[in-house]
Amino acid sequence: MRATLSRHRRLLAAVLAAAAAALGLAATRPHPRRVPVLVAARDLPGGTALRATDVAVRALPARAVPEGTVRRAAGRTLAGPVRRGEPLTDVRLRGGTLLDGADPGAVATPVRLADAAVVRLLHAGDRVDLLAARAEGPLPARTVAAAVPVLAVPRPGPGTGTGDGALVVLRTDRAQAAAIARAAVDSRLSVAIVG
Structure with missing residues (x-):
């Protein structure tokens, strides 16, 4: 019985010694090089004009860093939505204008x-749908532009109160833009969100 226990102790000791040696070798192996990358600090909708608080720096293994990562994102606009932790690349950011890729x-x-x-x-x-309603008279609101896409929702500037309304940028054609300008002179403008 003692001989059996002695053999098991020796075997267990050998296994533990081998495991300790393997762990020691793994600890001395160099870790993969990590690269700092800008990522979204939280889920962000498309069209967001990025601020410093919208991005974070994460160290990723070099082999996991996608092509086209950007070094500066503040002040640039997202071309589409991004998820928290997603690396920011050149294809995720708009180029120069709100109309990139739009019809001529x-x-x-x-x-x-x-x-x-x-x-x-x-x-x-x-x-x-952009709606215009006159304050005086019983006329119903009229649709000035139908099913137009929102390009951007600028953040209000300092000193802008809610009584001043708020700005939104829509993609329209020239005729719709002219109709909107005419309606803005004597009507209150509002929108209905459509599918």
């Missing part, structure tokens, strides 16, 4: 909506 006849039309709270519901990529 498209224009970016800034519109001041009467109700700032409505603008907080909008995101780049939403489609809206």
